[in-house]
Amino acid sequence: MHEVTSNAHTGIDTAAIREAARNLDDGAVTAGYQGNREEVIAMLNGALATELVCILRYKRHYYTVSGANNGAIKAEFLEHALEEQEHADLLAERIVQLNGKPDFNPASLTERSHAEYNDAEDVAAMVKANLIAERVAIESYRQMLARIGDSDPTTRQMLVGIMAKEEEHADDMRDLLE
Template identity: 50%
Template sequence: MTDTFELDISRIRDEARQKIDEGAVTSGNALDLERLIDILNQVVATEIVCHLRYSQNAIVASGIDRAQVAAEFAEHAAEELQHGQRAAERINQLGGTPDMNPATLTERSHTDYVATDPTDLERMLRENLVAERIVITTYQEIARWIGDADPTTRRVMESILEEEEEHADDLSDLLGM
């Protein structure tokens, strides 16, 4: 291998001192921050909508398999809330403001909030699986778009994506797929 790795520590130190007011954002962040923050706010909205849908489903679910399905919905609801908080924390680190305005959540969310009959557990499971599949696809695209331009945000998205894939697998299992 002919490439050598060298760090210009003097330049890095000088830049860190000169741009201290930019917090965690350094010249290594190569993306349009305004666009990235907008996309992360869409993620926040999506996760809050998913949290609300799962929470509502966990509370109202009824029928013979209610206990098992409601427990899964409650677990997913808690994890979706954590996902939204992680995306919001990253927005804050990037110098933006997380948008949790309830009036615009559904407009910014990638998924829909679908209310179902409390006795139709299969439809609840299917609607949540559709939502997970939407989230998986959009988060994959976001992670690819970020690429190497912002490794920290990409890792946040990839860690959320991993858990969303687990949710989809859980729902598929409950549906017997």
Template identity: 50%
Template structure:
């Protein structure tokens, strides 16, 4: 039994629909929702690029040199993710949505500047955690029906998890109020049932 059941029909379709590029008849998902989902991820990545770049330029304090270097590297990696997403959207016959108002509206994470070095780290960590959860959902959505998009999102997800781990480590080394010393990761509004005094004393 031949692996390809009807190669002649496939050849004919390839010629008839040449303008479709990489998109073929056997694509198992509805293309329009896929393009919307990928554009949401694209907006999220560009929001992260902007936030990381801002933090890179505005980082100050005793720890700022090493932390700013981390911000810069993360910004470059988020830009690479955005490029991958835009290319995939184009492959599927869609249009990468790069208008600033669209990016602001569709990004999963928010543009939060932060008021101190530690606050910047915290806002970036929150954004990474949001991306991790939503990108995992995307991976499950693509599953075996769009393995190219799934593998791409798995690679992006792995890098976001790495970013989150690095930022969490930085929070152990930076005192949120004074930018000095060290403390545990959690903030008073993130540990239900514990007062700020109890946390500082722990």
């Protein structure tokens, strides 16, 4: 059987691609990866810390908000906590795909997080703290996307999806303030 070394229509060197793919130690990271892997992993670990702090903040608010008229707010806090957990899972999975190690160390979590933890007692203060944190997350993702550019399309697509959800969360919190 004759092996084609390049596709005449696309100019893709299939023989070179196949040979490079035999380096199994790099997992999903191929020779054509153009991002700065260490920098991307560091950014993703910062985002992971942020999401973990957001989960804890939303969970605390969920469990401590009280009052007969606050059922909808309580439900919103829980929904956001669960969605932030999905974001954390996506980030951790991507870090591993890039041959990095997700940092779940609780000892340094708050200092690595872009957003702050909040233990407010008042419902309005809780909502305000969550809105601020969502705005911090949105801007952090925006800056990460600018930094990554087109060098890592998979990470970029994931971050765009997470940022869209954070914008939805911010909108939800703003609506609750009114």
